[in-house]
Amino acid sequence: MSRSPGRKQENHKISRELFVLTYGALVAQLCKDYEKDEDVNTCLDSMGYSIGIRLIDDFLARSAVKKCRSYAETADMIAQVAFKMYLGVTPSVSCRSATGNEFSLILDKNPLVDFVEELPAERASLCYCNLLCGVIRGALEMVHLAAEVTFLQDRLKGDAVTEIGITFLRKPEDRKHKKN
Numbered sequence: 001m002s003r004s005p006g007r008k009q010e011n012h013k014i015s016r017e018l019f020v021l022t023y024g025a026l027v028a029q030l031c032k033d034y035e036k037d038e039d040v041n042t043c044l045d046s047m048g049y050s051i052g053i054r055l056i057d058d059f060l061a062r063s064a065v066k067k068c069r070s071y072a073e074t075a076d077m078i079a080q081v082a083f084k085m086y087l088g089v090t091p092s093v094s095c096r097s098a099t100g101n102e103f104s105l106i107l108d109k110n111p112l113v114d115f116v117e118e119l120p121a122e123r124a125s126l127c128y129c130n131l132l133c134g135v136i137r138g139a140l141e142m143v144h145l146a147a148e149v150t151f152l153q154d155r156l157k158g159d160a161v162t163e164i165g166i167t168f169l170r171k172p173e174d175r176k177h178k179k180n
Contacts, residue, residue: 016088016111017114020111020112020114020115021115023112023131024115024116027040027044027126027128030043030044031123031126037123037124037125037126037127038125040126040130041125041126041127041130044127044129044130044131044134045130045131045133045134045137046134047131047134048130048131048132048133048134048135048136048137048138049134049135049137049138049141050134050138051131051134051135051138052134052135052136052137052138052139052140052141052142053138053139053141053142055086055135055138055139056138056139056142056143057142059081059082059085059086059139062085063081063082063085065077065081070100071100071101071103071168072093072095072100072103074140074145074168075093075095075103075105075166076093078093078105078136078166079091079092079093079105082139083105083107087111087112088111089107089108089109089110089111091105091106091107091108091164092105092106092108093105093106094106096165101167101168101169102165102166102167102168103165103166104152104163104164104165104166105163105164105166106161106162106163107161107162107163107164108161110129110155110162112128112129112131112132113128113129113155113156113162116128116156118156119156119157124157127151127154128154128156129151129154129156129162130151132164133149133150133151133164134149136149136164136166137149140166145168145170146168146169146170147166147167147168147169148165148166148167148169149164149165149166149167150164150165151163151164151165152164152165
């Protein structure tokens with residue numbers, strides 16, 4: 001039996017669409033289960049964190065990346081390799097601080113919202129894609145990089161772009177280990 005050359009790409013598209021639809025159903029169920037958007041946001045972040053601490057092993061095994069030497073390299077790795085590998089998009093990266101520990105990932109297209117037009121008015125403080133923040137935070141923690149990850153802008157809330165902010169919580173010199 002021969003395989004058609006476009007089959008792998010077709011399967012990838014189907015599995016991505018299935019994931020996006022399943023994610024939408026998950027968020028809808030959480031909205032039914034919790035009255036407050038903050039509780040839904042916390043639950044999505046927690047789920048994402050659990051995914052991130054497990055996903056980093058797969059990422060390191062499949063990507064064969066080398067150790068990042070700076071926060072800027074780490075942010076670029078997240079955008080150019082991890083997002084591309086798992087979501088099929090490559091956000092742009094911008095540094096937001098003179099100290100070099102705050103970065104923004106700017107997504108022109110967010111695949112998790114492919115089938116979402118807008119948030120309902122009663123869910124204005126819902127952070128629909130908060131799972132992504134948890135995934136990034138969990139994965140970074142597993143490579144010993146404490147970070148705060150939040151949505152700064154969201155197209156679902158009328159912003160021009162979707163922007164995820166990453167703030168590394170330790171100074172670069174705190175990461176160096178002294179040899180005895």
